[in-house]
Amino acid sequence: MPLSTKRFGAAALAASLLLSGAVDSFAQQKPATPPAPPAAPAAPPQLPQGALRVELQPSQGEWTKVCGRDQAAGKDICYTTRDFGQASDQPPVLALAVYDVKGDDQRIVRLLLPVALMLRPGFRFSIDKGATQDGGFEICFPNGCFAESKVKGPTIDQMKKGTSLNVMVKNQANNEVNFVLPLAGFAKAFDGAPIDPKLLEDQQKKLEQELQKRAEEQRKSLEAQPSAPAAPAPK
Numbered sequence: 529m530p531l532s533t534k535r536f537g538a539a540a541l542a543a544s545l546l547l548s549g550a551v552d553s554f555a556q557q558k559p560a561t562p563p564a565p566p567a568a569p570a571a572p573p574q575l576p577q578g579a580l581r582v583e584l585q586p587s588q589g590e591w592t593k594v595c596g597r598d599q600a601a602g603k604d605i606c607y608t609t610r611d612f613g614q615a616s617d618q619p620p621v622l623a624l625a626v627y628d629v630k631g632d633d634q635r636i637v638r639l640l641l642p643v644a645l646m647l648r649p650g651f652r653f654s655i656d657k658g659a660t661q662d663g664g665f666e667i668c669f670p671n672g673c674f675a676e677s678k679v680k681g682p683t684i685d686q687m688k689k690g691t692s693l694n695v696m697v698k699n700q701a702n703n704e705v706n707f708v709l710p711l712a713g714f715a716k717a718f719d720g721a722p723i724d725p726k727l728l729e730d731q732q733k734k735l736e737q738e739l740q741k742r743a744e745e746q747r748k749s750l751e752a753q754p755s756a757p758a759a760p761a762p763k
Contacts (some may be wrong), residue, residue: 579704582731584612586710589643591717594728604630607638608718612709619742622707624693626684626718635684637663639695645705646698652674655683655690655711688715 537617589612595606609625627636635644650664662757663677688711 534742536546541724579706580699581706581708582614582621583708584614584621584710587611587617589615589620591713592728592731593717593720593722595722600631601629605724606630608714611713612707622695622709626687626710626714628684628718633680635679635681637679637683638650638674641662641665641673641675641695641697643648643668643671643673644700645673646700646702647673649698651677652696652698653677654694655686656692658690660696684718688718696722 581749591608591610593606593608595604596604597603605627607614607625607627609623611620613620613622619643623640625638627633627638637714639651641651647665647668652660652662654660661677661679661683663675664671665675667674672755690711693711694708695709697707
């Protein structure tokens with residue numbers, strides 16, 4: 529859906545910051561280019577054991593509803609979205625968007641999730657302590673993966689009345705990670721008027737500037753770190 533690149537892309541813009549300290553317990557498992565062999569064997573990383581519960585907080589003030597016309601499908605589409613991190617002043621870890629296509633009974637719950645997760649099992653989600661529903665991964669980029677689940681109206685009604693959305697995935701250690709997202713304000717945004725396109729554009733520009741600033745600060749911080757001494761040449 530073309531609209532996914534307008535506001536739901538906010539967390540995608542933060543892709544380079546997705547795992548920078550936000551979820552340390554499985555950030556260490558992120559695939560990376562193998563380093564040069566060390567002088568002595570390094571100890572294997574300590575992988576977390578058992579289920580992990582990650583309580584998330586909104587990374588932006590309110591839910592945002594975006595509406596537009598999908599020219600390819602010839603349909604009007606709205607989606608209500610919000611980014612979440614471990615704290616309001618930290619980069620997003622996860623983004624949620626709920627799509628509503630005019631004339632369709634089916635809705636789409638779409639997530640932007642961190643990397644270092646097992647894709648084959650897909651994900652499961654529940655509202656509060658309700659029944660779980662299944663979803664699958666659609667596409668991954670170097671620093672984030674899109675996943676979605678097709679749902680009916682009753683699921684959206686539960687989200688409107690619910691307190692939290694629980695998203696369950698498996699990490700590379702085959703342990704379950706449970707992201708907990710607050711749903712406060714979702715109903716008002718979903719049923720309310722969409723954001724003004726000009727305001728949306730201004731928000732995007734501000735977000736891009738902030739992310740560029742953070743990336744530059746991160747780059748300077750890495751450059752300021754002392755380089756590791758070279759290993760002595762073998763005799």
